[in-house]
Amino acid sequence: MAYIPQTLRRQVAACAQDCCEYCHTCAKVNGGPLVIDHIQPESKGGTTILENLALACSRCNTHKAALTHYLDPFTCQQVTLFNPRLQNWSEHFRWDDTYTKIIGVTPHGRATILALNMNDPAIIVARTVWASGGWHPPHHL
Ligand SMILES: [Zn+2]
Numbered sequence: 001m002a003y004i005p006q007t008l009r010r011q012v013a014a015c016a017q018d019c020c021e022y023c024h025t026c027a028k029v030n031g032g033p034l035v036i037d038h039i040q041p042e043s044k045g046g047t048t049i050l051e052n053l054a055l056a057c058s059r060c061n062t063h064k065a066a067l068t069h070y071l072d073p074f075t076c077q078q079v080t081l082f083n084p085r086l087q088n089w090s091e092h093f094r095w096d097d098t099y100t101k102i103i104g105v106t107p108h109g110r111a112t113i114l115a116l117n118m119n120d121p122a123i124i125v126a127r128t129v130w131a132s133g134g135w136h137p138p139h140h141l
Contacts, residue, residue: 002048016055019138021084023118025057026138029130041066054084063116070115072107082112099137100127
């Protein structure tokens with residue numbers, strides 16, 4: 001894994017406004033540090049430049065691993081995962097009425113939700129607690 005200079009880490013965090021760029025979990029409620037994700041994995045030639053880095057929670061980062069594509073359950077096609085540097089979150093995802101479940105509105109969004117397990121029961125419970133305290137969803141994103 002490539003060394004990521006502190007200045008580059010800060011640039012990525014600033015782009016992401018200190019929230020996971022996949023599931024929008026913010027650093028202030030995460031209970032652990034957010035990590036730097038290589039959008040195109042290093043194992044598949046991805047480099048350590050701002051355009052290929054995203055801020056992610058450890059849950060999303062762990063599930064994403066070296067994935068670049070996943071199955072869209074509606075079309076049954078392999079599609080590229082959501083790319084936070086090239087795509088807008090709100091064009092691919094939206095919150096349900098309770099703001100606890102992420103709904104994919106495009107093949108990329110649906111595939112990314114499945115691949116990263118973005119709606120598992122534990123995170124739904126956490127989002128429910130955060131929302132009751134007014135800390136979720138992040139209003140600045
Ligand atoms: Zn996340």
